Amino acid sequence: MAKKKMLLMKGNEALAEAAIQAGCRFYAGYPITPQNEIPEYLSKRMPEAKGVFIQAESEIASINMVYGASAAGVRAMTSSSGPGISLKQETISFLAGAELPAVIINIQRGGPGLGNITASQADYFQAVKGGGHGDYKCIVFSPFNVQEMWDLTMRAFDKADAYRMPVIILGDGVVGQMMEPFHPTKYVRPGLPEKDWILDGCRGREPRVIRTLFVGSGELEKQNILLQKKYVLIRKKEVMFDAYDIEDAELVVVAFGIAARIALSAVKELRRKGKKVGLFRPVTLFPFPEKQIADIADRKKRFIVVEMNAGQMVEDVRLAVNGKADVLFYGRPGGAVFNPEELYRKIKAAYPRVAGTAG
Numbered sequence: 001m002a003k004k005k006m007l008l009m010k011g012n013e014a015l016a017e018a019a020i021q022a023g024c025r026f027y028a029g030y031p032i033t034p035q036n037e038i039p040e041y042l043s044k045r046m047p048e049a050k051g052v053f054i055q056a057e058s059e060i061a062s063i064n065m066v067y068g069a070s071a072a073g074v075r076a077m078t079s080s081s082g083p084g085i086s087l088k089q090e091t092i093s094f095l096a097g098a099e100l101p102a103v104i105i106n107i108q109r110g111g112p113g114l115g116n117i118t119a120s121q122a123d124y125f126q127a128v129k130g131g132g133h134g135d136y137k138c139i140v141f142s143p144f145n146v147q148e149m150w151d152l153t154m155r156a157f158d159k160a161d162a163y164r165m166p167v168i169i170l171g172d173g174v175v176g177q178m179m180e181p182f183h184p185t186k187y188v189r190p191g192l193p194e195k196d197w198i199l200d201g202c203r204g205r206e207p208r209v210i211r212t213l214f215v216g217s218g219e220l221e222k223q224n225i226l227l228q229k230k231y232v233l234i235r236k237k238e239v240m241f242d243a244y245d246i247e248d249a250e251l252v253v254v255a256f257g258i259a260a261r262i263a264l265s266a267v268k269e270l271r272r273k274g275k276k277v278g279l280f281r282p283v284t285l286f287p288f289p290e291k292q293i294a295d296i297a298d299r300k301k302r303f304i305v306v307e308m309n310a311g312q313m314v315e316d317v318r319l320a321v322n323g324k325a326d327v328l329f330y331g332r333p334g335g336a337v338f339n340p341e342e343l344y345r346k347i348k349a350a351y352p353r354v355a356g357t358a359g
Helices: 011-021 039-046 057-072 082-098 124-128 145-163 173-177 219-237 259-270 292-299 313-321 340-350
Strands: 007-008 026-029 053-056 076-080 102-108 139-141 167-171 179-181 241-244 252-255 277-282 284-285 302-308 327-331
Touching: 007 011, 011 039, 011 102, 011 124, 011 145, 011 167, 011 173, 026 039, 026 057, 039 053, 039 259, 053 057, 053 241, 057 076, 057 082, 057 102, 076 082, 082 102, 082 124, 082 167, 082 219, 102 145, 102 173, 124 284, 139 145, 145 167, 145 173, 145 179, 167 173, 167 241, 167 259, 173 259, 252 340, 259 277, 259 302, 259 340, 277 292, 292 302, 292 313, 302 340, 313 327, 327 340
Parallel strands: 026 053, 026 076, 076 102, 102 167, 139 167, 252 277, 252 302, 302 327
Antiparallel strands: 007 179, 139 284, 241 277
């Protein structure tokens, strides 16, 4: 059997190359740490791929350029970090309202405000709940290693086109900056609907219109109902998660992204010490794996949610559990990154105790 080819790259660079391989041919962005390797890498590779790279004058300009490129039928992407993503929110709402596909990368840093440049997971609400105006959703992927930075980026472009909507990769400063080997899986384009809505000139056919302004009586409600039907379908078909040692677990750790990567080390050590601990990792944050968490809660597990923020995904876990089990929380906000030893102690302290036994 032939050996699989491996590459050694930073997470940000692997993501950027995956975008090229998936057919992204337009990128517009603006520098901000800790995602700067993405535009740096694409400034060289995009022209080589006969695509367009633009360092725009601002975050707002870059996302509007992506809107235009998408309307013309091009696979388009932008990237930034927390404060820059905040500036892009209006046009992300426009993309959703106009049903335009785009991929938006957020390599998170500490906040609120300008915060700092260390890793964080404080943009969960912004990504998952819709940071702009109106009733809309984005598919949100959460990679926890460089392999997933590659794989989920390719998937993001396909899902953006399949559902005609913006898709977010919610990374962070650790997974973006760290370097590790990964297998560069070959991109295989799935069967996708023809883009019969793009603005590519109307000689010989009826003109097309892409819009987000619906002022006729009942028009906007009708458009919103269509969007909500799409989101219901996505909840049914697109949930992704990983589970480790869940079946006999008396305590289930729930974590996403790099927090899950760190928590997994603590869970493995606790298993070696005889503690029945498991890890549940949502890979899609929208659609959120609420049914799977509810099923675990039916078996009377106790949960501890671990996040690099003050408590955001924990709200969705509590909604999914719906009072059927205890849901504890441990988080560190402001760009603080915990280590496996710290999580080992916190998870061990949350382990259910049986009366008359040592902890």
